[in-house]
Amino acid sequence: MRWSGQRVRADGVGEAAALPGLRGLLRSVRTPEFAGTVFHEVEAKSALNRVPGSSPMPFRWTVNPYRGCSHACVYCFARNTHTYLDLDAGADFDSQIVVKVNVGRVLAREVARPRWSREPVAMGTNTDPYQRAEGRYRLMPGVIRALAGSGTPFSILTKGTVLGRDLPELVAAAREVPVGLGVSLALADRELQARLEPGTPSPRARLDLVARIADAGLDCGVMVAPVLPLLTDSAEALDALLGRVRAAGASGVGVLALHLRPGTREWFTAWLAREHPALVPAYERLYRRGAHVDPEYRRALAERVRPLLRRHGLDRGSGVRRSGGEEAGPGPQAGFPASDVARRAPPGEPPAAPVVEQLTLL
Numbered sequence: 196m197r198w199s200g201q202r203v204r205a206d207g208v209g210e211a212a213a214l215p216g217l218r219g220l221l222r223s224v225r226t227p228e229f230a231g232t233v234f235h236e237v238e239a240k241s242a243l244n245r246v247p248g249s250s251p252m253p254f255r256w257t258v259n260p261y262r263g264c265s266h267a268c269v270y271c272f273a274r275n276t277h278t279y280l281d282l283d284a285g286a287d288f289d290s291q292i293v294v295k296v297n298v299g300r301v302l303a304r305e306v307a308r309p310r311w312s313r314e315p316v317a318m319g320t321n322t323d324p325y326q327r328a329e330g331r332y333r334l335m336p337g338v339i340r341a342l343a344g345s346g347t348p349f350s351i352l353t354k355g356t357v358l359g360r361d362l363p364e365l366v367a368a369a370r371e372v373p374v375g376l377g378v379s380l381a382l383a384d385r386e387l388q389a390r391l392e393p394g395t396p397s398p399r400a401r402l403d404l405v406a407r408i409a410d411a412g413l414d415c416g417v418m419v420a421p422v423l424p425l426l427t428d429s430a431e432a433l434d435a436l437l438g439r440v441r442a443a444g445a446s447g448v449g450v451l452a453l454h455l456r457p458g459t460r461e462w463f464t465a466w467l468a469r470e471h472p473a474l475v476p477a478y479e480r481l482y483r484r485g486a487h488v489d490p491e492y493r494r495a496l497a498e499r500v501r502p503l504l505r506r507h508g509l510d511r512g513s514g515v516r517r518s519g520g521e522e523a524g525p526g527p528q529a530g531f532p533a534s535d536v537a538r539r540a541p542p543g544e545p546p547a548a549p550v551v552e553q554l555t556l557l
Contacts, residue, residue, distance in 0.1 A: 221296070232265055232290045234328060239295040242302035242338075243316070254350075256316045258302060258342075260334040262293035264322040266354055267394040269466040270421055273321045275458030284458030285465075289394070292328055299337020306345035315348040319377070325355025327394065336364050343368035350375035352418065356396045356404045362411045369413055377416040377447075378405050382427040383436045390470060391423075402443040409444035416447035423453050424481055424488065425474050428496060434503050441507040448509045450500050452493055456486045 219237040226234075244257045263277055267289035274284035282291050295301075305311065318324045324335055339361060342349045349372065351358070358365075358376075368374050382388055383398045396404075408415040417440045422428045433450075440448055455463060460482070468475055481489045504510040 228331075229265070229327070232292060235291065235293045236296050237293055238297050239301055241305065242295070242298045243305050254315050254317045256314055257320050258298070258316055258318050258324075258338060259321045260295050260298045260318075260324050260332075260338060261322050261326060261328065262295075263288050263291055265289060265292060265326050265328065265394045266323055266392055268354075268392045270391065270423070270453060270455075270459060270463050271322075272454055272456055272459055274462060275456060276321065278458065285462045292326075294328060294332055295334070296332065298334050299341055302338055303341035303344070306341055306347055311345065311347075313345065313347045315350065315373075316342055317350050317352075319350075319352030319379075323353050323355050324351065325353040325357040327355070327357070329355065329357045330360075335361055339364045339368050343371045343374075346372055348373040348375075350377070352377040352379060354379045354392070354395045354401060356400050359404055359407050362407065362413075365413060366411055374413065375416070376408055376413055377418055378408075378445075379418045379420055380436070380440065381420055381423070382432065383439060384427070384432070387426070391466075398439075402439055405440070405443040405445050409446070414446035415444070416449065417443075417445040418449045418451060420449065420451035421453040422450060422496060424492060425477055426471070428499070430499050430503065433500060434506070437503050437507045437509060441509060445509075448504070450496075450504075452488050452496055454486055454488070455482050460486070 219239060221236045221238060223233055223235045225232065242258050244259065246255050246257060262280070263282075264271065264273070271288070274288045277284055277288040277291070280291075280293070282288070306313075318338070324338070329335055335358075339349075349368075351374075365374060365376065378401050380398060380401050381391070385397060385399075388395070388398055395401075405415050405417060419433070419436060419440070422433070427433075437448065464475070464478070467478060481492055483489070501510070
């Protein structure tokens with residue numbers, strides 16, 4: 196699991212010295228297999244993260260084996276969390292990855308305590324637990340076993356096909372506790388996907404993962420997220436993607452509009468100015484109120500999506516939730532992870548559209 200001879204200097208030179216906000220650092224390593232990426236291996240003091248009581252999320256606990264994400268999605272809502280480590284929300288988020296090497300052991304200890312009430316735990320609500328590094332560090336099997344062995348329900352949302360490795364563990368866990376699995380897939384256009392999400396598996400690979408999960412006898416929801424105004428939001432593009440999602444065997448679907456929090460907004464806007472400069476003024480108008488897209492756009496997107504969901508048989512039993520939190524299907528019980536339900540709509544926005552907002556940053 197470790198990479199000998201690849202240590203980054205920690206004597207005041209290099210990346211390791213630039214992490215004053217990181218506790219429990221064991222070492223920082225790089226390897227040719229992950230060119231341009233530094234992994235900061237830490238011993239975590241705790242694994243369970245309590246969700247703030249003010250959060251509208253329908254779960255109270257999360258587990259994040261990694262901080263930062265090599266998926267490098269330009270729109271990732273978790274980017275600003277890296278600034279807590281005195282790292283930036285842009286390139287550092289993509290390339291300076293914190294690895295909690297003892298997360299499985301710590302979690303097993305925490306969920307074995309008598310006071311642990313076995314509340315549902317969500318994963319993939321911040322950074323992806325199945326990003327590429329998981330293929331090497333193999334943290335998730337221990338996490339899965341700890342949760343299932345303690346009788347704790349859990350959900351996982353991912354873009355990472357490494358999850359396929361753990362299907363036997365997940366099938367076994369589902370015999371013991373409720374397990375929700377979800378795959379995030381924003382678009383089917385391979386060329387655009389490679390520019391937006393350069394570190395992620397292809398859309399085809401993620402659809403194949405959905406099929407593998409279904410073939411293993413587990414329900415799998417798909418998050419069509421985020422929908423990017425004027426780039427991926429046409430009826431034709433959404434229709435084609437929802438058709439492929441349905442054909443892959445998804446048991447649920449959610450459609451989420453792009454959400455631009457601080458940190459993410461600056462990184463995404465810089466990308467947009469390079470790749471699609473003509474769209475910058477339109478985005479400035481659509482997001483002039485802040486992180487949430489303009490309410491009129493959300494209404495229009497909802498009207499566009501609603502008949503497409505019906506066409507593909509995804510409007511019943513799909514786990515789609517309305518933007519105000521009202522459920523439009525059976526939700527997590529249909530294989531839609533608890534981490535994927537809607538957060539509350541901004542004040543004054545209508546709760547009737549079957550398009551849900553991007554997750555709150557936890």
